[in-house]
Amino acid sequence: MKEKVTSLQVAERAGVSQSAVSRVFTPGASVSKRTAEKVRVAAAELGYRPNVLARAMVSGKSRIIGLVVAYLENYFYPSALEKLSNALQEQGYHVLVFMASQTAGNIDDVMEEILDYQVDGIVLASVALSSDITSRCQAAGVPVVLFNRSQDIDHISAVTSDNVAGGRKLAEFLVEGRHRRFGYIAGWEGASTQRDREAGFRAGLAAAGQDLFARGVGDFTVDGAKDAARRMFDRPEDARPDCVFVANDHMAIAVMDVLRFELGLSVPEDVSVVGFDDVPPASWAAYDLTTVRQRANLMVAETVTTLMENIENPGMVEPRKVAIDGPLVVRGSARIPTNRTRTG
Amino acid sequence: MKEKVTSLQVAERAGVSQSAVSRVFTPGASVSKRTAEKVRVAAAELGYRPNVLARAMVSGKSRIIGLVVAYLENYFYPSALEKLSNALQEQGYHVLVFMASQTAGNIDDVMEEILDYQVDGIVLASVALSSDITSRCQAAGVPVVLFNRSQDIDHISAVTSDNVAGGRKLAEFLVEGRHRRFGYIAGWEGASTQRDREAGFRAGLAAAGQDLFARGVGDFTVDGAKDAARRMFDRPEDARPDCVFVANDHMAIAVMDVLRFELGLSVPEDVSVVGFDDVPPASWAAYDLTTVRQRANLMVAETVTTLMENIENPGMVEPRKVAIDGPLVVRGSARIPTNRTRTG
DNA sequence: ATGAAAGCGCTAACAA
DNA sequence: TTGTTAGCGCTTTCAT
Numbered sequence: 184m185k186e187k188v189t190s191l192q193v194a195e196r197a198g199v200s201q202s203a204v205s206r207v208f209t210p211g212a213s214v215s216k217r218t219a220e221k222v223r224v225a226a227a228e229l230g231y232r233p234n235v236l237a238r239a240m241v242s243g244k245s246r247i248i249g250l251v252v253a254y255l256e257n258y259f260y261p262s263a264l265e266k267l268s269n270a271l272q273e274q275g276y277h278v279l280v281f282m283a284s285q286t287a288g289n290i291d292d293v294m295e296e297i298l299d300y301q302v303d304g305i306v307l308a309s310v311a312l313s314s315d316i317t318s319r320c321q322a323a324g325v326p327v328v329l330f331n332r333s334q335d336i337d338h339i340s341a342v343t344s345d346n347v348a349g350g351r352k353l354a355e356f357l358v359e360g361r362h363r364r365f366g367y368i369a370g371w372e373g374a375s376t377q378r379d380r381e382a383g384f385r386a387g388l389a390a391a392g393q394d395l396f397a398r399g400v401g402d403f404t405v406d407g408a409k410d411a412a413r414r415m416f417d418r419p420e421d422a423r424p425d426c427v428f429v430a431n432d433h434m435a436i437a438v439m440d441v442l443r444f445e446l447g448l449s450v451p452e453d454v455s456v457v458g459f460d461d462v463p464p465a466s467w468a469a470y471d472l473t474t475v476r477q478r479a480n481l482m483v484a485e486t487v488t489t490l491m492e493n494i495e496n497p498g499m500v501e502p503r504k505v506a507i508d509g510p511l512v513v514r515g516s517a518r519i520p521t522n523r524t525r526t527g
Numbered sequence: 528m529k530e531k532v533t534s535l536q537v538a539e540r541a542g543v544s545q546s547a548v549s550r551v552f553t554p555g556a557s558v559s560k561r562t563a564e565k566v567r568v569a570a571a572e573l574g575y576r577p578n579v580l581a582r583a584m585v586s587g588k589s590r591i592i593g594l595v596v597a598y599l600e601n602y603f604y605p606s607a608l609e610k611l612s613n614a615l616q617e618q619g620y621h622v623l624v625f626m627a628s629q630t631a632g633n634i635d636d637v638m639e640e641i642l643d644y645q646v647d648g649i650v651l652a653s654v655a656l657s658s659d660i661t662s663r664c665q666a667a668g669v670p671v672v673l674f675n676r677s678q679d680i681d682h683i684s685a686v687t688s689d690n691v692a693g694g695r696k697l698a699e700f701l702v703e704g705r706h707r708r709f710g711y712i713a714g715w716e717g718a719s720t721q722r723d724r725e726a727g728f729r730a731g732l733a734a735a736g737q738d739l740f741a742r743g744v745g746d747f748t749v750d751g752a753k754d755a756a757r758r759m760f761d762r763p764e765d766a767r768p769d770c771v772f773v774a775n776d777h778m779a780i781a782v783m784d785v786l787r788f789e790l791g792l793s794v795p796e797d798v799s800v801v802g803f804d805d806v807p808p809a810s811w812a813a814y815d816l817t818t819v820r821q822r823a824n825l826m827v828a829e830t831v832t833t834l835m836e837n838i839e840n841p842g843m844v845e846p847r848k849v850a851i852d853g854p855l856v857v858r859g860s861a862r863i864p865t866n867r868t869r870t871g
Numbered sequence: 872a873t874g875a876a877a878g879c880g881c882t883a884a885c886a887a
Numbered sequence: 888t889t890g891t892t893a894g895c896g897c898t899t900t901c902a903t
Contacts, residue, residue, distance in 0.1 A: 187667075189896060200874045205898060212898095215872055230663070235643045236580050236589060237896035240879045245580060247623070247644075254609065256807070261605035265598065268626045277644070278624045279591070282612045299579045300621070319574070323531075440812035463600070468784035469813035533880060544890045549882060556882095559888060581880035584895045 188231040197225035208233045239301060248490065249297035251281045251290070252308040257403065257433040258462035259477065260308060263330070266483040267306065274491060276303070283310055291316045298323055304490040306330050311373065312339070326493030326500075328486055331477075333375040338502050340493075342485045345506040346379035346459075347386070349475035350428070352511045353457050354387025356473070357426045359520035362455060364396035366424030368411045368438060370403040370431060377403075380430050380459055397424050401434045408434035412441040416448065426455035426517060432462045436470055439516065455517035461509075466527065471515040476527075481507050532575040541569035552577045583645060592834065593641035595625045595634070596652040601747065601777040602806035603821065604652060607674070610827040611650065618835060620647070627654055635660050642667055648834040650674050655717065656683070670837030670844075672830055675821075677719040682846050684837075686829045689850040690720050690803075693819035694727025694772070695734075696855045697801050700817070701770045702732070703864035706799060708740035710768030712755045712782060714747040714775060721747075724774050724803055741768050745778045752778035756785040760792065770799035770861060776806045780814055783860065799861035805853075810871060815859040820871075825851050 190204040197204070199218055206212035207222040214222075225231075239245035248271055255261050268278045279300060281293050294316045297305055305320065308330045317339055320327050329341035357365060365388055370377035388394060399411030408429060416423045429435035435458030442448040442456070450456050458465060461476035485505045493500045512527035513519060534548040541548070543562055550556035551566040558566075569575075583589035592615055599605050612622045623644060625637050638660045641649055649664065652674045661683055664671050673685035701709060709732055714721035732738060743755030752773060760767045773779035779802030786792040786800070794800050802809060805820035829849045837844050856871035857863060 187896090191896080201896090202874065202876095202898080203872090205896095206873085209898075213872060218872080232639060232643050234645060234896055236583050236645050237879090238898070239580050240584060240881090240896080241898045243879080255605040256609075258602070258605075261599040261602075261608075264605075264624075265600075265626060268624050269628055272626060277640075280608075280612050280622045280624055282609060282616060284613055295576060296621075299576050301578060301580050436811065444812040464808060467780065468788040531880090535880080545880090546882080546890065546892095547888090549880095550889090553882075557888060562889080578880055581895090582882070584880080584897090585882045587895080 188229045190231070190233070193222060193225045193229055193231045196229060197221040205233075243301075244494075245301045245303055246276050247279050247300060247302045248276050249281060249300065249302040249305045250278045250308065251283050251293055251297070251305065251310050253283045253310055256405075257431065257460075258464060259331075259431070259433070259460045259479070262462070263308065263479050263483060266479055267330075267486065270483050270487045274487065294320070298325065303494050304328070306486060306490070307332065309374070309376075311375075312336070324497050326490060328489050330482065330486055331376060333379075333504055333506075340489050340502045340504070342482050342489065342505045343376065343379075343507070344475070344477045344482070345508045346376050347383035348506075348508055349459060349511075350380040350383025350385075351387035351390075352383075352475060353428050353459070354384045354391070354393075356511060356513070356520065356523070357428070357455065357457065357517065358388070358391040358393060359522065360426070360455060360518040361520070362424075362426040362518070364421075364424040364426070365393060366397040366415055366427035367395055367399070368408055368415070368427060368429045368434060369398065369400045370434070372400065372402075374403070377430055380428075384428055397427075401430065401438075403431060403434060405434065405437040408437045409441050412438040413445070416442060416446055416454065420453075424454065426457070428457050428459075430459060432458040432460040432465045432472060432474055434458070435472055435474070435516075436464055439470055439472070450516055451518045457517050461512050461527075465512075466514070473514045473517040474512050476509040476512050478507050478509050532573045534575070534577070537566060537569045537573055537575045540573060541565040549577075587645075588838075589645045589647055590620050591623050591644060591646045592620050593625060593644065593646040593649045594622045594652065595627050595637055595641070595649070595654050597627045597654055600749075601775065601804075602808060603675075603775070603777070603804045603823070606807070607652065607823050607827060610823055611674075611830065614827050614831045618831065622650075638664070642669065647838050648672070650830060650834070651676065653718070653720075655719075656680070668841050670834060672833050674826065674830055675720060677723075677848055677850075684833050684846040684848070686826050686833065686849045687720065687723075687851070688819070688821045688826070689852045690723035691727035691730070692850075692852055693803060693855075694724040694729075695731035696727075696819060697772050697803070698728045698731025698735070698737075700855060700857070700864065700867070701772070701799065701801065701861065702735040702737060703866065704770070704799065704862040705864070706768075706770040706862070708765075708768040708770070709737060710741045710759055710771035711739055711743075712752055712759070712771060712773045712778060713742065713744045714778070716744065716746075718747070721774055724772075728772055741771075745774065745782075747775060747778060749778065749781040752781045753785050756782040757789070760786060760790055760798065764797075768798065770801070772801050772803075774803060776802040776804040776809045776816060776818055778802070779816055779818070779860075780808055783814055783816070794860055795862045801861050805856050805871070809856075810858070817858045817861040818856050820853040820856050822851055822853050 401408030745752030809816040
């Protein structure tokens with residue numbers, strides 16, 4: 184039941200040296216057609232495949248990318264993970280998952296663990312980082328890219344949506360819809376996405392001579408969002424917003440449920456709701472949520488590109504912050520201005 | 528920028544042999560308190576951590592579990608993945624993800640790739656396997672466990688819900704609710720989950736002297752389910768079912784959207800809808816879906832246990848099929864029999 | 872183009 | 888308890 188086939192066994196069977204076998208399985212190596220053929224035959228007969236780990240040891244390249252993700256509850260992350268994994272697979276890499284839950288200790292510990300696996304790169308999804316550990320990675324020559332988070336610490340690449348622009352688009356849309364009292368339900372306040380979306384939203388309102396009427400904090404959680412919604416909307420009509428931007432779709436959907444089923448309000452007749460992300464449930468007919476799309480495909484592509492560049496030119500690539508503009512997707516959860524039409 | 532700290536460097540600094548260092552970092556090894564202390568100090572100063580890959584090479588244990596997953600669109604899988612990853616992390620293992628998409632070729636290729644990484648075990652989520660590759664894994668001494676799929680091929684472990692029992696519960700519930708015309712929208716017909724759920728449902732109907740009134744196939748996809756729903760329900764009242772069991776929640780939600788927003792039918796007044804899984808969206812107020820809960824925590828725990836047993840006693844453990852019973856969760860998407868109450 | 876030889880960083884006998 | 892010695896399976900000079 185142990186049939187570990189090694190390159191040496193293949194070599195013997197093919198009547199060549201072990202290094203010849205290695206060369207046959209090494210893309211840019213020099214081998215004659217004849218030896219290559221002999222080796223391939225022997226390998227096939229024995230069912231030989233190179234041991235990735237052994238290769239990693241000597242070459243220093245494991246073809247493993249570590250992915251740290253805090254929680255998969257928000258639909259945006261599973262779909263991003265799926266795309267990321269697929270994109271990396273096409274490049275011959277695979278994703279080693281590290282959940283950054285409370286049980287797993289803090290991020291720094293998780294990062295140490297990742298480094299133990301000699302990963303070629305690290306993607307941090309919705310996770311911020313101490314500058315301390317950042318330098319450990321740089322010292323180890325392992326590129327790190329933040330996904331859907333940015334950070335002021337400079338020497339670290341980050342791929343996000345243009346959250347500021349997105350927030351502004353939402354503000355403009357609501358203003359055009361002749362809303363009067365603007366509500367905002369924030370995500371976790373430590374997150375750059377949260378800060379940027381709010382900043383953009385406020386800027387958009389300000390540009391139209393408007394201001395926030397009410398503000399709550401949902402921490403990017405369903406329960407947090409529901410509580411915030413209850414506090415914000417369980418009051419007389421003129422004491423509550425007539426529209427609300429909820430910092431992501433995951434929360435926005437929970438807010439819609441509270442408005443409709445707990446408070447008996449109609450969306451969008453009584454309250455317009457808009458979100459951010461355009462996760463699959465946003466397009467479900469029961470929600471039909473107006474939102475700003477995060478272009479996950481582009482974000483993933485940028486992430487992979489950044490990773491690959493850094494892996495191929497260690498230490499030669501400047502860290503870069505990419506912010507990808509995403510379109511406003513107009514659906515039915517918010518009153519549609521007369522000059523606009525549905526777009527999704 | 529390269530600071531690969533090796534055990535040898537630590538050894539020199541601590542004034543001990545390299546193997547002493549190794550022992551300090553090997554759980555059950557024998558080292559004196561004094562050396563251990565010296566080594567720990569030196570290691571801390573140098574920032575040394577053992578190289579998991581090197582350890583894997585010589586020990587034969589990589590502490591990596593390969594996970595093959597077909598698609599993350601169905602919410603059940605992300606949440607299962609999160610739980611699985613967490614559970615394995617607690618055991619000192621990590622998950623290497625392989626997407627079994629169309630682009631990545633067929634499952635057999637993916638399996639080969641996994642084996643290249645010298646994984647200690649493999650979890651196949653909603654994926655079936657050729658018996659050919661199964662034996663390759665057995666030959667390599669790598670335990671495989673099917674998650675949320677079962678297979679007649681015997682020598683392979685599988686963890687599922689008790690889908691037959693679940694299907695029957697749903698049938699009984701609908702019968703008690705005095706429904707007359709029973710519809711069923713199937714998942715992908717190659718899946719054991721689909722077959723078992725349908726078998727249980729039919730058995731439950733038969734036991735009450737009832738039979739299926741209409742049947743469609745949704746293939747576990749949103750579009751497939753919507754089409755099936757349109758064909759089944761876009762017709763006069765007495766020519767369509769008054770209730771429908773959709774083979775999983777993911778599809779059931781899509782079906783509800785079609786019924787309500789395309790066909791103008793009320794749920795549950797015109798049609799009762801029930802699903803299977805109890806994914807998060809099933810409990811959202813807009814759907815409030817009656818369903819059978821898959822106890823993901825238990826399923827994951829069984830999966831991890833099975834894996835660990837097989838890893839610790841290679842070839843000594845009999846493959847086992849575990850089917851976990853899940854409760855009926857009564858919500859509002861289906862008429863509630865007078866002898867029942869909401870349970871979720 | 873090919874083989875011989877030297878490790879990659881570590882664990883696991885084996886002695887001492 | 889400790890150090891010495893073999894490798895794990897592979898890539899990569901270095902000769903040839």
